[in-house]
Amino acid sequence: MSTQRLDDCGNDVVRLASGDAVRYVRVQGVERKTTWGYSIHEMGVYGTPAS
Numbered sequence: 099m100s101t102q103r104l105d106d107c108g109n110d111v112v113r114l115a116s117g118d119a120v121r122y123v124r125v126q127g128v129e130r131k132t133t134w135g136y137s138i139h140e141m142g143v144y145g146t147p148a149s
Contacts, residue, residue, distance in 0.1 A: 119148060
């Protein structure tokens, strides 16, 4: 697994090895950027379903 920070706003890209099987994806807020909480504007999970 490798993680890449794209900018200062907390956008992350997490890449898994092609053979890693994943069943669930969890998003965990670690540090709020405002007093209002967390905002997730977009989240995507891409890959090929297991057979």
